[in-house]
Amino acid sequence: DGQVAGRHRLRLMASGVTTEALEVGAFRPALSREPALATGEVGLVAMAVRSGGVSWERVDGAATFPQTNAIGHAITHDAADDRVVLFGGSSSATQEETNAVYTLDLGATTPTWTLATTTGPAPTARTWASVILDAASRKLYVVGGYVLDGTTVTDLADVSALDLATRTWRTVGTLPIGRSTPLLHLAEAGTRLLVLFGTAHSDPGDPYAT
Numbered sequence: 665d666g667q668v669a670g671r672h673r674l675r676l677m678a679s680g681v682t683t684e685a686l687e688v689g690a691f692r693p694a695l696s697r698e699p700a701l702a703t704g705e706v707g708l709v710a711m712a713v714r715s716g717g718v719s720w721e722r723v724d725g726a727a728t729f730p731q732t733n734a735i736g737h738a739i740t741h742d743a744a745d746d747r748v749v750l751f752g753g754s755s756s757a758t759q760e761e762t763n764a765v766y767t768l769d770l771g772a773t774t775p776t777w778t779l780a781t782t783t784g785p786a787p788t789a790r791t792w793a794s795v796i797l798d799a800a801s802r803k804l805y806v807v808g809g810y811v812l813d814g815t816t817v818t819d820l821a822d823v824s825a826l827d828l829a830t831r832t833w834r835t836v837g838t839l840p841i842g843r844s845t846p847l848l849h850l851a852e853a854g855t856r857l858l859v860l861f862g863t864a865h866s867d868p869g870d871p872y873a874t
Contacts, residue, residue, distance in 0.1 A: 667700045671685065788822075804826040805823065809844050
């Protein structure tokens with residue numbers, strides 16, 4: 665029909681590459697985003713031009729973060745239920761940390777964040793923790809992070825696990841040194857949790873690995 669709309673497949677004449685339209689805009693008289701560019705209209709088409717790799721794209725209508733001005737949260741994808749799981753973080757306005765767990769169902773017609781109700785000994789409120797999901801056991805591990813009291817930073821060393829099936833927390837262990845944003849890796853079929861590096865604010869020159 666001569667129209668160009670978002671998600672339409674387009675073939676570039678010069679290179680022969682087939683790509684898709686991400687955004688479409690028309691001049692009316694200023695440029696504005698439109699659902700489609702009709703035949704004869706002058707406008708702009710933003711396309712996903714790739715060089716064989718992965719490219720980022722904006723998702724219109726996606727749910728915003730559940731917490732206002734949230735910073736330092738930890739986030740992962742639960743492939744079994746096709747949902748995003750978000751833990752912790754703090755408000756940039758009040759510096760108040762949280763230990764809340766939110767989920768975002770990506771398969772829903774209108775994805776919205778839902779506050780998860782959990783039981784068991786949950787980790788304390790914190791920011792800049794790290795999380796990793798063991799897909800086989802459906803366990804979400806939360807490691808480290810820190811709390812901020814005025815200008816005093818206290819690094820945390822505890823390790824907790826949340827069973828996503830029962831939404832029950834349990835305490836797993838304690839790191840030798842408290843630290844924030846460590847790298848995490850599950851090895852040996854999920855039987856070993858490796859905690860690598862991170863930031864120890866009391867001794868920033870001491871990267872830690874186990």
